[in-house]
Amino acid sequence: xxxxxxxxxxxxxxxxxxxxxxxxxxxxxxxxxxxxxxxxxxxxxxxxxxxxxxxxxxxxxxxxxxxxxxxxxxxxxxxxxxxxxxxxxxxxxxxxxxxxxxxxxxxxxxxxxxxxxxxxxxxxxxxxxxxxxxxxxxxxxxxxxxxxxxxxxxxxxxxxxxxxxxxxxxxxxxxxxxxxxxxxxxxxxxxxxxxxxxxxxxxxxxxxxxxxxxxxxxxxxxxxxxxxxxxxxxxxxxxxxxxxxxxxxxxxxxxxxxxxxxxxxxxxxxxxxxxxxxxxxxxxxxxxxxxxxxxxxxxxxxxxxxxxxxxxxxxxxxxxxxxxxxxxxxxxxxxxxxxxxxxxxxxxxxxxxxxxxxxxxxxxxxxxxxxxxxxxxxxxxx
Amino acid sequence: xxxxxxxxxxxxxxxxxxxxxxxxxxxxxxxxxxxxxxxxxxxxxxxxxxxxxxxxxxxxxxxxxxxxxxxxxxxxxxxxxxxxxxxxxxxxxxxxxxxxxxxxxxxxxxxxxxxxxxxxxxxxxxxxxxxxxxxxxxxxxxxxxxxxxxxxxxxxxxxxxxxxxxxxxxxxxxxxxxxxxxxxxxxxxxxxxxxxxxxxxxxxxxxxxxxxxxxxxxxxxxxxxxxxxxxxxxxxxxxxxxxxxxxxxxxxxxxxxxxxxxxxxxxxxxxxxxxxxxxxxxxxxxxxxxxxxxxxxxxxxxxxxxxxxxxxxxxxxxxxxxxxxxxxxxxxxxxxxxxxxxxxxxxxxxxxxxxxxxxxxxxxxxxxxxxx
Numbered sequence: 168x169x170x171x172x173x174x175x176x177x178x179x180x181x182x183x184x185x186x187x188x189x190x191x192x193x194x195x196x197x198x199x200x201x202x203x204x205x206x207x208x209x210x211x212x213x214x215x216x217x218x219x220x221x222x223x224x225x226x227x228x229x230x231x232x233x234x235x236x237x238x239x240x241x242x243x244x245x246x247x248x249x250x251x252x253x254x255x256x257x258x259x260x261x262x263x264x265x266x267x268x269x270x271x272x273x274x275x276x277x278x279x280x281x282x283x284x285x286x287x288x289x290x291x292x293x294x295x296x297x298x299x300x301x302x303x304x305x306x307x308x309x310x311x312x313x314x315x316x317x318x319x320x321x322x323x324x325x326x327x328x329x330x331x332x333x334x335x336x337x338x339x340x341x342x343x344x345x346x347x348x349x350x351x352x353x354x355x356x357x358x359x360x361x362x363x364x365x366x367x368x369x370x371x372x373x374x375x376x377x378x379x380x381x382x383x384x385x386x387x388x389x390x391x392x393x394x395x396x397x398x399x400x401x402x403x404x405x406x407x408x409x410x411x412x413x414x415x416x417x418x419x420x421x422x423x424x425x426x427x428x429x430x431x432x433x434x435x436x437x438x439x440x441x442x443x444x445x446x447x448x449x450x451x452x453x454x455x456x457x458x459x460x461x462x463x464x465x466x467x468x469x470x471x472x473x474x475x476x477x478x479x480x481x482x483x484x485x486x487x488x489x490x491x492x493x494x495x496x497x498x499x500x501x502x503x504x505x506x507x508x509x510x511x512x513x514x515x516x517x518x519x520x521x522x523x524x525x526x527x528x529x530x531x532x533x534x535x536x537x538x539x540x541x542x543x544x545x546x547x548x549x
Numbered sequence: 550x551x552x553x554x555x556x557x558x559x560x561x562x563x564x565x566x567x568x569x570x571x572x573x574x575x576x577x578x579x580x581x582x583x584x585x586x587x588x589x590x591x592x593x594x595x596x597x598x599x600x601x602x603x604x605x606x607x608x609x610x611x612x613x614x615x616x617x618x619x620x621x622x623x624x625x626x627x628x629x630x631x632x633x634x635x636x637x638x639x640x641x642x643x644x645x646x647x648x649x650x651x652x653x654x655x656x657x658x659x660x661x662x663x664x665x666x667x668x669x670x671x672x673x674x675x676x677x678x679x680x681x682x683x684x685x686x687x688x689x690x691x692x693x694x695x696x697x698x699x700x701x702x703x704x705x706x707x708x709x710x711x712x713x714x715x716x717x718x719x720x721x722x723x724x725x726x727x728x729x730x731x732x733x734x735x736x737x738x739x740x741x742x743x744x745x746x747x748x749x750x751x752x753x754x755x756x757x758x759x760x761x762x763x764x765x766x767x768x769x770x771x772x773x774x775x776x777x778x779x780x781x782x783x784x785x786x787x788x789x790x791x792x793x794x795x796x797x798x799x800x801x802x803x804x805x806x807x808x809x810x811x812x813x814x815x816x817x818x819x820x821x822x823x824x825x826x827x828x829x830x831x832x833x834x835x836x837x838x839x840x841x842x843x844x845x846x847x848x849x850x851x852x853x854x855x856x857x858x859x860x861x862x863x864x865x866x867x868x869x870x871x872x873x874x875x876x877x878x879x880x881x882x883x884x885x886x887x888x889x890x891x892x893x894x895x896x897x898x899x900x901x902x903x904x905x906x907x908x909x910x911x912x913x914x915x916x917x918x919x920x921x
Binding site: 206214220221223224227228245272286290293296300302306307308309311314315318321326338340343345346347350354459462463467468470474478479487488490492493507510511515521 | 570578582589590592593594595596598637639640659662663664668669670671674677680683685687690691696697700703704706710711712715716736825826827831840845849856859881
């Protein structure tokens, strides 16, 4: 009987503290704000799904037009060799070279192949036959891949009538794909988008929560209470932190159920590091809130920060392909480190033993951002 | 009616000009996006760090390693220890090549040998490119060493049209125009629209006797002008910085850009009229804007790769058609015969979006009236 009363008294005292009163106010405010709950659930879901499904870098099913002036077995063999792997699809047989050229020019066909009349004769005589290929170079990357592919096929192509007999090459490269043997591109994009979504939401939600108090003048009222700046901020951050962790879980579950993404690392460590990253995002948000005076300004400056963060993080375009300057710059980008951690833990199943540099960087960034933004927050109020 | 639209338009521009930070950001943000998207997005796989574990250390295995690093595709990553997979785990190498100890012995004896290649499959696209380059490199090596028959019965004379040097900026930059000129004009228009509602000034507007259509036209016109200025700055500087010039008749681009801006602004007005707060409006515009203009438009990867239900959405994204217009003007140069259809689609998009905005504003007026 006695310990229960003691506990009751202790809980009552705890709830009576300033911090908890503030915390309760924030939680009530959030629970009443349907818009916020929607914001935390709907955009991340849509983003994860669309990025995961729509971003597909496969170079396949490129429409190929053929002008075959031979109409023989050897030319048919060449066409089927080129279309066998589904990189090219034999999709048009224009009547003349000029019509073929016009179609490639307009972008209706990605590549055009012209097999000249002397093709069969030259092959039968064992001489080298030459075909003409045009490739639409507008998409430089696909064009490069298509080009390499055609050359690779032709190097191996041995028509039935030619005297040269094929022999298996003495050296083969036995390629094994680690971590993602099915080469599913969503496995690359989904962890990246998870980091992207967390950055966008964490910074925006925390910035708006603070600026709204400033906008409506209730911040001054809060400050007139005996609570310190730390208490006010902490009470604001704590419920957001919990809600953002829900987003982390949401992303994991979606990745798992929709895209079959494995999770090979240690879950508690992952949640811990994600929490660290959420702090970075919230820190960015508070910083924005101290710079801006209205919601409109916060929303626009959030764009200003988030766009470069996302684009230099390797979430969409791989970091190795970037110019050297951006590759260097990306080392300062917390999102890059977080995405490395997510990919490492989800796909590779590695732990702190290899990820510690990234975790350390995140920890330092989180602390620096929080300390800086809190001190700015305090100074702008006095 | 005309004077009321004009008055609304000039009031809007005045308000826009007064907020310095917004004004600055309205021009800085598109430029920043242009620079970052234009410079940082590169798709071609180059400078891939790899590690080589040569267990043979013979003349032939050295020749094989040299062949690997002969192009700028791969570069050696420093590596210590005995397990090359650790380097891939750590992320300091994307692939590991293991040359077996009996490599040269087997080759000299005329027996086939196999080089083991472990590729980091995390980035599936990169992994595929790495595999293809390994196979090509192996073939080059065999030719160099006269280990296979180098004659080739069929050769191709390949010409890359429009972009023989395979400059990736020619592909990316005209697409960036579509992304930037969609997101920012619609963002500004949406904020301008929803602000009236949030601050309740919309009631004053209704009391003033201006009709909803006139209000939308006035606001739309103001942001169309702002968008036009943005387009001039972004496209002008983009052409200078990235060295992208007109390839053909620029009039389709001129008409297309105006219509495209009109549809972006109408889209912003529509979302502004439908959302309750600025935050919600900006979230909506940026979410839908980025998803459609960046992902479903063919800006990065071909639209033909988008799978079925999403491909339907992609078919009605104006950015998809504007990208075709823009790439035609800057790279292809076929002019009106090539892109007349795309210009038409953008026009239809602008009309549909404006009508939708007009409708939801009517509904909003009823709401406001009922609330009084």
